[in-house]
Amino acid sequence: MIRIRKGQAPPPLTRAEFSTRFRASFFDPAFRAEDQSIARLEEIAWQAYNEGRKSPFMQKAGPGYVDPDFDLSTEWVATKQRIDAAQMRWADPLMPSRVLLICGAARNDGTCPGEMSKTFRLLEIARETLVLADIQTDVLDLSLLTSEYGRNIHPCKGCVSTAMPLCHWPCSCYPNHALNQTNDWMSEIYERWTAAHAVIIVSPVYWYQSPSPLKLMIDRLVCADGGNPDPTSTSGKNVAKAKALEMAGWDYPKHLAGRAYGLIVHGDVAGIEDARRALSDWLDWMGFIDAGAQARLDRYIGYYEPYATSHDTLDQDEPVQEEVRNVARAVAKAVVELRAGRLQAVQPTLSRPRPK
Numbered sequence: 001m002i003r004i005r006k007g008q009a010p011p012p013l014t015r016a017e018f019s020t021r022f023r024a025s026f027f028d029p030a031f032r033a034e035d036q037s038i039a040r041l042e043e044i045a046w047q048a049y050n051e052g053r054k055s056p057f058m059q060k061a062g063p064g065y066v067d068p069d070f071d072l073s074t075e076w077v078a079t080k081q082r083i084d085a086a087q088m089r090w091a092d093p094l095m096p097s098r099v100l101l102i103c104g105a106a107r108n109d110g111t112c113p114g115e116m117s118k119t120f121r122l123l124e125i126a127r128e129t130l131v132l133a134d135i136q137t138d139v140l141d142l143s144l145l146t147s148e149y150g151r152n153i154h155p156c157k158g159c160v161s162t163a164m165p166l167c168h169w170p171c172s173c174y175p176n177h178a179l180n181q182t183n184d185w186m187s188e189i190y191e192r193w194t195a196a197h198a199v200i201i202v203s204p205v206y207w208y209q210s211p212s213p214l215k216l217m218i219d220r221l222v223c224a225d226g227g228n229p230d231p232t233s234t235s236g237k238n239v240a241k242a243k244a245l246e247m248a249g250w251d252y253p254k255h256l257a258g259r260a261y262g263l264i265v266h267g268d269v270a271g272i273e274d275a276r277r278a279l280s281d282w283l284d285w286m287g288f289i290d291a292g293a294q295a296r297l298d299r300y301i302g303y304y305e306p307y308a309t310s311h312d313t314l315d316q317d318e319p320v321q322e323e324v325r326n327v328a329r330a331v332a333k334a335v336v337e338l339r340a341g342r343l344q345a346v347q348p349t350l351s352r353p354r355p356k
Contacts, residue, residue: 002243018046045180054176067232076231079170079187086194096136097335100196101127103141104203104214111147118301118314122264122324123202129328135335138192142213150183156219160226164250164356165234166242169227171220186220193221197335198260199288200327205267205275218282225286226252226356252355257287260338262295262331264324268310272298289343291334294326 013021022042031038048056055073062068089095105119120141127137144151154174160167174184193199203214210218228234234242261283265276276298280290290296299320302313314320337343 001240002247004239004243013049015046018049022046048178051178053178056177061232065230065232067235070232070235072231073172075175075187076168076170076172079190080229082191083170083194086191089195090197093339097134097197097332097339098136098138098195099130099198099200099331099335100138100140100192101130102199102201102203102214102217103139103143104201104211106143106146106206106211106213108141108143108147111143115311117143117204118266118310119202119204121311121314122266122321123200125321125324126200126202126262126264126328129325130332133329133332135332138196140189140192142211142217145185145213145216151185152181152183153185153189153213153216153220154181155216156222159237160222162239163242163246164226164252165228165245166237166239167223167227168231168234169223169229169253169255171223171227172231172236186217189217189220190224193224193256196259197339198262198291198331199283200262200264200331201279202264203266203275203279205265205271208271208274210275210279221256221286224255226250227255229253229255254287258338258344259288260291260331260334260343261288262291262327263297264327265298266301266320267298268300268302268307269304272300289334289338291327291330294323295330295334297323297327299323 019042022045023038026034026038047053055075057074058071059074059077060068061070061072061077090098101123103117103120103123105117107113107115107117108120109116120143123139127139130137142153145153156171157173159173170190171186174186175182201214203210206212209215228242228245233245263276263279263283265272265279267275276296280296284290301317301320302310305313334343
């Protein structure tokens, strides 16, 4: 029996501390007219927190699961069903080719910055090129995390580091209604990754690294690389069962493998090569297939020039605009070859002595 280490988590919140945190959402004096209603809602929320009511609505897992009588969250089941349907569309040769374009910047003109990001402009250049190649596009703009009410990508809780089978595909950590960890965008994002034949990530560099919205999504995609599609096999989050299952032999299924990818990383001072390389390494590890050297772009825009004129600099930098088009063209070509079976044919099929 593997020892399960304990001792890090703090004690539950006191009633008073819970009240302080709950009422922080109602700081606006306009809510004062409803203080009695807020107090009643607070009591309900306190009971949910105190009793740990993570998933208020449950259903039997049913056929196809190790334990058909195990109760699963209805929200998780709905997400799983959408992902399974997306996987079927992805595999259907009669469905049109689809590329997911991801805007990794946190900036847009609908919030504090007051101006769109150069990242979004580069993405639009790539999107227009894909449309000309008769490719369907799906734009995932992660800057909505900073500009839309109630839009969240909650952080990964690191279940995989306890035992791989504890990390469920899709993630079952959220929503957690007892902890007010709701409106988790990832339930939709998993489906959009699954439906795509290729992904193009367009990202700036923030302090030598990927922006936090992009990194949040990346971390939450860990369940796509080795994750457990059957939470009943671990009775939900039973740590001992998950450890035993991993030690009995886990195959680390790559749920998104076989899709193509391209990258566009830009910066103004430093860090573009390391950021692009890290994204390439991550997607390679996930089993994605790169669309060639021209599909992996890192460029400076306005190198050590003022931020205020950076959009003007992009206007004038026609070569980088054409290089972005080339990323899209390379990905479009890779998708055609991939779906025809020609790109997969040159990928070696080798056993992995270290499958993790």
